[in-house]
Amino acid sequence: MPRTSRAVKLAALPDGLPGPEHFSVVDVPVPVPADGEVLVRNRYFQVFPSLRTLIGGGVKGTPFPPLRPGDTLFGAAVGEVVAAPGVAGLRPGDLVRHWLGWREHAVMPAGQCAPLDGTLPDPAAHLGQAGVAYTALARDARVRPGDTVFVSGGGGGVGSLAGQIARLLGADRVVGSTGSPDKAARLVSELGYDAAVVRGGRPIAEQLAEAAPGGIDVLVDNVGGEQLQAAITAARPGARFVLVGTLAGQLAPDRSGTTAPVEIDTFQLIAKRIEMRGFGGLDDAGPRPEWTERVGAWLRSGDLTFPHVRVAGIEHAPRALQELIGGRHLGAVIVEL
Amino acid sequence: MPRTSRAVKLAALPDGLPGPEHFSVVDVPVPVPADGEVLVRNRYFQVFPSLRTLIGGGVKGTPFPPLRPGDTLFGAAVGEVVAAPGVAGLRPGDLVRHWLGWREHAVMPAGQCAPLDGTLPDPAAHLGQAGVAYTALARDARVRPGDTVFVSGGGGGVGSLAGQIARLLGADRVVGSTGSPDKAARLVSELGYDAAVVRGGRPIAEQLAEAAPGGIDVLVDNVGGEQLQAAITAARPGARFVLVGTLAGQLAPDRSGTTAPVEIDTFQLIAKRIEMRGFGGLDDAGPRPEWTERVGAWLRSGDLTFPHVRVAGIEHAPRALQELIGGRHLGAVIVEL
Structure with missing residues (x-):
C-alpha cells in the first residue's frame, strides 16, 4: 500500500x-x-x-x-x-x-x-443521483399515472434520470429545461422528454405554457429562480413541487453567492394549493432500499439509461x-x- | 316574506x-x-x-x-x-x-x-376559520407534541384560533406576530401565546430568533412577505409550513396589487428540507367532520375561546x-x- x-x-x-x-x-x-x-x-x-x-x-x-x-x-x-x-x-x-x-x-x-x-x-x-431522482419523484412528489411533469435542469445529473423515471412511474407528459438548443434536442432524442424549454431565450413561462398547455402536476426543480416562477405559473391545482438544486445561481457567471433567490407570490401557492418541499434525502437505511431495487431493475431491462x-x-x-x-x-x- | x-x-x-x-x-x-x-x-x-x-x-x-x-x-x-x-x-x-x-x-x-x-x-x-386553523395545523403541518409553532398574523381570524389550537395539539411553544405592541400584549394575555413579535419595528427575523431561540418546527402563515422569510431563517430541519393568507399585501396601505411577493432562497428550503404548502382546504365532506368534533369539544370545555x-x-x-x-x-x- x-x-x-x-x-x-x-x-x-x-x-x-x-x-x-x-x-x-x-x-x-x-x-x-x-x-x-x-x-x-x-x-x-x-x-x-x-x-x-x-x-x-x-x-x-x-x-x-x-x-x-x-x-x-x-x-x-x-x-x-x-x-x-x-x-x-x-x-x-x-x-x-x-x-x-x-x-x-x-x-x-x-x-x-x-x-x-x-x-x-x-x-x-x-x-x-438516480436515488435522488427516484425518491424525489416517487416519494416526495408522488408522481401518478397521467401527470404532466416538469424537470428543470432536465439534462443534469439528477434531471437526466428524473425525466426517464417520471415516465416509468406513469407520467403522461414530461418536459425538461436546459441551457442550449443543442441540449434541448438531446433531451428529446436521448432522454425521452416530450419537449424541452431553453433558458436564456424567450421567457421560460411562455415556453412552458406551450410545452405543457394543460399545466403541470409535478416539478422536480434543479434550478430555482425564473424556472421555479414559471412552474408556479404553470401549476395545476394541487401540484407537488420538490426542490432538489439551485443551478440558477450555481451556473451564473456573474455572482459569487451562487444561490437561487426567487420572488414568489404566496397567494398563488395558496390559491392553487401547491405543495413545495426541499428534497427529503434518500431512504437508504434498509438492506435493499426501494430506489436501488427499482432503478436496478430498470437499468438491467434497458428501460432506463444512466x-x-x-x-x-x-x-x-x-x-x-x-x-x-x-x-x-x-x-x-x-x-x- | x-x-x-x-x-x-x-x-x-x-x-x-x-x-x-x-x-x-x-x-x-x-x-x-x-x-x-x-x-x-x-x-x-x-x-x-x-x-x-x-x-x-x-x-x-x-x-x-x-x-x-x-x-x-x-x-x-x-x-x-x-x-x-x-x-x-x-x-x-x-x-x-x-x-x-x-x-x-x-x-x-x-x-x-x-x-x-x-x-x-x-x-x-x-x-x-376554526376549521382552517385546525386543519392547517393537524393535517397540513402535522403539529406534534414538543413542536415550536409560529403563527404569523397571530391575532387574526385564523391566527387567534391557531395559536390556541397549536397548544391543544401539544405544541411546546407558540409564538405569534401582530401589528402593534398593544395587540402583542393581548396575544400573550388573552390568546395563550408564549411570546409575540411585532411588525414595523425591529426586523422580524431578529425578534423571532429571541422569541423562539431553538428555531421553529411549524409555521401557520397568514401574512407572507418578511414574516415568511423570517420563518425560513428560523426553521429547524424538516419544518412544516402551511400558507393560509397574504396579509402582508392586503394590509399594506400603499399597494393595490395587495398580494405578498417574497424573495425566497430555495437553497435554504433544500438544505433544511422545509415543506411549504398552500392550505389544502377543509375536509368537511363527511357527516361530522373531524374539525367540528374537535373544535366543538374544546369550545364546550372552555379550553378554546372563539x-x-x-x-x-x-x-x-x-x-x-x-x-x-x-x-x-x-x-x-x-x-x-
Whole structure:
C-alpha cells in the first residue's frame, strides 16, 4: 500500500466561476484507521454543482458550512475497503459508498459508509443521483399515472434520470429545461422528454405554457429562480413541487453567492394549493432500499439509461467541476480513479 | 316574506385601501329558487382580508377572478333555509353554511350549501376559520407534541384560533406576530401565546430568533412577505409550513396589487428540507367532520375561546372590512344580520 495519496483542496476563493486555478491537487499521507473506522480507496466520486455554493460562502442558517481555502472538497464516492479494524461486516475488497470524495483514500467511522448491495449493475450508479431522482419523484412528489411533469435542469445529473423515471412511474407528459438548443434536442432524442424549454431565450413561462398547455402536476426543480416562477405559473391545482438544486445561481457567471433567490407570490401557492418541499434525502437505511431495487431493475431491462461522463484521474477533477458548471455535459459527471 | 333584500356591491375600485365609499348597499329582489335550489336568509357572514386581493385585481393564474364594480361581494356565511323545492333533506328553518355572504338572501344549488350539524356551540363558529386553523395545523403541518409553532398574523381570524389550537395539539411553544405592541400584549394575555413579535419595528427575523431561540418546527402563515422569510431563517430541519393568507399585501396601505411577493432562497428550503404548502382546504365532506368534533369539544370545555367581533347590520359591512384591513380587531370579524 502506498504511503501517500492525493486529494483536491480549495486553494483560493474564486471571484466568479471556479476554474482549475482555484484548486490544488496535493499529496497527503494515507490516513490510518483507528478501531471502528474504515479506510477506503476511492474508485469513483461525483462532481456536483452545489460545491459552487459552498465555495461561494455557503448559505447562512443551513447545516452546510462554507468551504475555505485549505479544505478538502467532498461529495458522494464509491470505494473499496482497504482495512476496517474492529468493524463487523466489512472486509477488505468490499465496495462501499460514502461522502468523502475528491481524495484517493478516505478514512471514516464505520457508520458513515454503507456497503453496496449489488442491486445496481454499475457501481457508479450508487453515487446516488438516480436515488435522488427516484425518491424525489416517487416519494416526495408522488408522481401518478397521467401527470404532466416538469424537470428543470432536465439534462443534469439528477434531471437526466428524473425525466426517464417520471415516465416509468406513469407520467403522461414530461418536459425538461436546459441551457442550449443543442441540449434541448438531446433531451428529446436521448432522454425521452416530450419537449424541452431553453433558458436564456424567450421567457421560460411562455415556453412552458406551450410545452405543457394543460399545466403541470409535478416539478422536480434543479434550478430555482425564473424556472421555479414559471412552474408556479404553470401549476395545476394541487401540484407537488420538490426542490432538489439551485443551478440558477450555481451556473451564473456573474455572482459569487451562487444561490437561487426567487420572488414568489404566496397567494398563488395558496390559491392553487401547491405543495413545495426541499428534497427529503434518500431512504437508504434498509438492506435493499426501494430506489436501488427499482432503478436496478430498470437499468438491467434497458428501460432506463444512466447518462454520465467519466473523467479519469483525480488531477482532472477541478476541470470536471468547471465543465459541469459550464453546462458542457449531459448527465452525471463522475471522476474515476 | 319581503320582496326585496339588500346586498353589498363593489361600487368603485379603490386606489389604495378600500373604504365604505367604494361599496354600495343596494336593494335587490329576493331571488326565487328553481327546483333543486335553496333560498337562504343569511344570519352571519364573515369579512375576510383576501377580499382586498380580489378587489385589487386578483392574481393572474389563480382560480379566483377579480371583483369588478357592480359585483356582489362574497364570503363564508351561515343562514336559515327559507325554501328548498325538490331538495331532499333540507327543510325551512334548517341552518346551512355556504359561500354567498354579503347579501341578506342568497340562492344556490343544493350542492353548494351544507347543513350545520350542531357540533359547534355557536353557529357563527361554522363560518370556518376554526376549521382552517385546525386543519392547517393537524393535517397540513402535522403539529406534534414538543413542536415550536409560529403563527404569523397571530391575532387574526385564523391566527387567534391557531395559536390556541397549536397548544391543544401539544405544541411546546407558540409564538405569534401582530401589528402593534398593544395587540402583542393581548396575544400573550388573552390568546395563550408564549411570546409575540411585532411588525414595523425591529426586523422580524431578529425578534423571532429571541422569541423562539431553538428555531421553529411549524409555521401557520397568514401574512407572507418578511414574516415568511423570517420563518425560513428560523426553521429547524424538516419544518412544516402551511400558507393560509397574504396579509402582508392586503394590509399594506400603499399597494393595490395587495398580494405578498417574497424573495425566497430555495437553497435554504433544500438544505433544511422545509415543506411549504398552500392550505389544502377543509375536509368537511363527511357527516361530522373531524374539525367540528374537535373544535366543538374544546369550545364546550372552555379550553378554546372563539375571539371575534360582531357587527350588526349589512349596512356596516363595508366599515367592518375597512376596520379588519386596518388591523383594528382581534379575532374574526362577523357581520350579523
